[in-house]
Amino acid sequence: MSAKYAKYEDIDKDQLQVDIEKIKESIGKATVEDFHHLLKLERWGRISTVSGYLIIFILSFLEISSYSLSGIIFWTFALLAATLIGVGNVSRWANVAHPILHGAYDKVPNVPYRYTKAGFAKKGRRYLDWFDWIKPEAWVYEHNIMHHYHLGEDTDPDNVENNLQWLIQSKTPMWARYLFVYAFAGTWKFTYYAPNTLKILENKKRRKLKMPQVTQYEISPFKRNGAILWKEYILPYFSVKFVIIPMLFLPLGLEAVFNAFIITVMAEYIANLHSFLVIVPNHSAEDIYRFDTPHKSQGEFYLRQIMGSVNYKTGTNIVDFSHGWLNYQIEHHLFPNLPLSQYQKIQPLIKDLCAKHNLEYRQENVFKRMKMTIELMVGKTNLLKVGNV
Incomplete structure (x- = not known):
């Protein structure tokens, strides 16, 4: 840790707990507006997925018509289709399944059961909610x-x-x-x-x-x-x-089935890369802490969530959607059951709180954090250990 920030053992963990819980109380309960925000993100993900498969259908239809495309044009649109399907895949996990399975919308008045932790993706609904x-x-x-x-x-x-x-x-x-x-x-x-x-x-x-x-x-x-x-x-x-x-593309011929299969494989690879990019660097780099023992108090628990996490750039719904809302990782680990829209409100408050307690608030570009994570994964760097800094 940089010398300008307080050491782990010097932080007043009891006061940190009081300050963090005051912030949570100031936000209030989950509302119908928070739920509508989730539905908007869900629609964006669904539209991305459907658009990808629609492009596959159009490409396959053109292949059997007199408007056959050149190889370069075909595979350019194929890559676009794979990217859209991949984005929809990641969105379903990060923007929808993740907060719902934390119970973020359980207390919204009259929320449909399928959007609660108890009802989401259970048994047969796995195929509909998050497959x-x-x-x-x-x-x-x-x-x-x-x-x-x-x-x-x-x-x-x-x-x-x-x-x-x-x-x-x-x-x-x-x-x-x-x-x-x-x-x-x-x-x-x-x-x-x-x-x-x-x-x-x-x-x-x-x-x-x-x-x-x-x-x-x-x-x-x-x-x-x-x-x-x-x-x-x-x-x-x-x-x-x-x-x-x-x-399902068989009516357009075996070539259409093959194309759909190849583009689906491409989409899966893209979804893996996208999710890896926004998830893995959240807690992995040479400036992130690891701990040898369990936390002993709620205040220490909160401190570890801050010192063991990193945010990416935050901003508009589009920016946050592309990160799967994982760019608010510090806030999420402090309050895992908050609706996604609440993180946009709480983020500047937590940043100010860290400044008050002389705590480092890590927030950087996701690609920079990915590079740092890879250096850790190959053994060029190590996580920091409390007591050794």
Whole structure:
């Protein structure tokens, strides 16, 4: 930490708690206007997805007509379609599923049940509300409980430095480490999040039964845990996204099915890159803290959320939508169940509070933070440790 900011042990954690809770009280309860804001973001995501598939339909229709496009024009529009579908994919997760599954709209008067934590993406509604590689109930426990309440600790399942010790401590050449990170970024939703969230949920059950913990999840479909991963996570999403949806274009010919499949694969890769960009750097860089022990008070909990998180640039709904509202990560970790629109109001208040307590309020361009995160992932830098700065 820079010498101009107060040290962790010197912060008045009790006063910090009082000040933060005063700010929360000043915002008030979630309103119908907050819910309408969510519906607007939901529409933007849906429009993006539908627009992408509409472009695929138009391209496929032109391919079988006398208006066949040149290769360059075709694949330019194909990339546009993939990008729109990818943006819709990320929006569904970050702008819709994320706040709802934190219960952000539960107390809005007369809110429809499907927009509450208890009703969203449950059982068959998974296919309608939030259909992804990740099973909603597994992600809720991994993210809402283990990540939020163990931020920066060894028990935080999203502690990037911890998770990549096998790479950092290996003798892998630096160029190969970078190559791995770039490849991982394009696949991480199903290579990391799907198996990891299932492992965390499984270990929750095992703790209750006093059984040994699962340290590594099986990928093989012929082993018990691997079979669950394939049956409940991988195969449902793969079947719908990469088989059923492309087959809907069959009336336009097999080439249309192939094109839809390729563009869908491109969209998935883009969605992985987009989500990796806005999610992973939130808590990962050489100026972010990790903690060896659990927090001992609510004030210390609040302090860790600030010292263990970073914001990106904030601003208009468009800017925030493109970041999946993850550009308000400090505020989100302080108040995870706030409606998204409230973060725009609370952000300057939290920034001023940090100045009052001489706390560093980290807020930078997402691409700069991504570069810093990659340096951490390949082992060039380390997270800061409380007591060592």
